[in-house]
Amino acid sequence: MKISRLEKKKRLYLLELDKKEQLYITEDTIVRFMLTKNKEIDDKTLEAIKTFAQFSHGKNIALYFLSFKLRTEKEVTDYLLKHDIEKNSISNIIQQLKEENWLNDQKYSETFIEQSLRSGDKGPYILTQKLKQKGLDEKIISQTLEQYDFTEVAQRTAQKLLRKHEGRLPVNALKEKITQSLVTKGFSYTDAKAAFDTLIIEDDDENDNALIEKELDKQYRKYSRRYDGYELKQKLTQALARKGFDYDTIKTVLRDYLD
Missing domain, CATH: 1.10.10 (Arc Repressor Mutant, subunit A)
Known part of the structure; x- marks a missing residue:
């Protein structure tokens, strides 16, 4: 069969064979197979072109998605499925992105937790749930959390809660309110109580x-x-x-x- 048409269409190229079959391919596919108009190709080569074109297109989509911020393997996989990339191609794309260090769930987990430690008010339990929702393996989450101390976050959040409720509740109710709020935000009861005990509450x-x-x-x-x-x-x-x-x-x- 012969390539009867090879024309650029926005980000992809339209490849037409014998003025009948059409498919869209990437520029990388053209370079890899040295495709030109009127070139003869056989069925085996055509299948290889289709497979690589799907892979190349999917990888380009994934890199665009990753250009905005760090993503997890699951997030990229879901994004590719949404763009109708075949599952077999997705598996190969994910593997290559990991090898090229575009994808690293361990690094994602560390960055996510460090950002929360700097400016967030959530404890380990809530962060664990959030990372699970993003598709991270429970073992990775657990190992990452072990590296960090949430004492300062708990104390900072307790101070914020004190400013919000002090003067509106008696001391006993204030203690229960702040402690329970910290537990709701993902801190253990022990850590929540310890954070409350650092607060200076004046008797009035x-x-x-x-x-x-x-x-x-x-x-x-x-x-x-x-x-x-x-x-x-x-x-x-x-x-x-x-x-x-x-x-x-x-x-x-x-x-x-x-x-």
């Missing part, structure tokens, strides 16, 4: 009294419509305790409030 009896009085007014309006006497006192005690107020303080305030 006047503020605490204002907080409990405000909350008591709110809870009284809620429960006094349905309860009275001892039952009302119990409901108010339970409600205030759930808000983190100290039992002795609740007892004192309720005595003055209800008598």
Whole structure:
């Protein structure tokens, strides 16, 4: 069979054989097989051209995708599948990109964690889940995390949470709120508690009294419509305790409030 047409179309070239079969190929394919118009090729060569053209096109797409930022093997694989690159070609593309150091899941994991350590507020558990979603092997994630200390991140995040909630909650509730928030952000309970213990929280009896009085007014309006006497006192005690107020303080305030 003979090449009857070889014409550039944007990023690819249109290859036409005997004015019947058409396929798109890359410039690398033309160079590799020394293709020119009117050149004779056999079926075996045509199959080799198709295979290499798919590989070359897919690699170019992958390199474009990688030009913006680091990616994982899974991200590149999904991107190539989205662009209709055949699975066999994808496997070869991924292998070559790894050999040329365009793809390195270990390096990706380290960079991702280091960026989070510098400016993020997430602990190891959340980062593990995020990296798993990006297709990283659990062993790589685990080995990478072992290299880093999250103490400073936990303390920095605890300080931020303190600025947000201080003055709005009693100390007991503040401790529970900050500790639980740190756990939610991916820190272990032990690390969250240790981070909270580094905080300097000034006692402010006047503020605490204002907080409990405000909350008591709110809870009284809620429960006094349905309860009275001892039952009302119990409901108010339970409600205030759930808000983190100290039992002795609740007892004192309720005595003055209800008598």
